[in-house]
Amino acid sequence: MCEHKNFQAFIKVNRIQDGELGPVIGHEADIKIQCVDCKDFFEFVGVPTGLSPIQPMTSPDFTELRCPIIPSTKVKKPTTNYNPTMTIVN
Numbered sequence: 171m172c173e174h175k176n177f178q179a180f181i182k183v184n185r186i187q188d189g190e191l192g193p194v195i196g197h198e199a200d201i202k203i204q205c206v207d208c209k210d211f212f213e214f215v216g217v218p219t220g221l222s223p224i225q226p227m228t229s230p231d232f233t234e235l236r237c238p239i240i241p242s243t244k245v246k247k248p249t250t251n252y253n254p255t256m257t258i259v260n
């Protein structure tokens with residue numbers, strides 16, 4: 171039985187476009203974590219499945235966290251949790 175002591179993470183950053191040739195409307199980080207020894211992927215707990223531009227979601231098997239991200243220099247700093255209605259600063 172593996173004690174899961176060594177890990178590797180896989181992170182992809184995707185640009186989300188409005189349609190196939192449309193402008194970039196957002197970014198998303200896809201994250202997977204695997205035990206190096208037994209190759210088991212870890213599941214993300216308490217996160218709903220699917221895709222969303224305003225909150226983290228997981229793949230149907232819970233092993234890929236799909237997290238919307240924003241450039242920190244373009245948005246007012248939130249004081250608590252991320253608020254998807256916050257104002258973009260130009």
Ligand SMILES: [Zn+2]
Binds near residue numbers: 172173206207
């Ligand atoms: Zn393991």
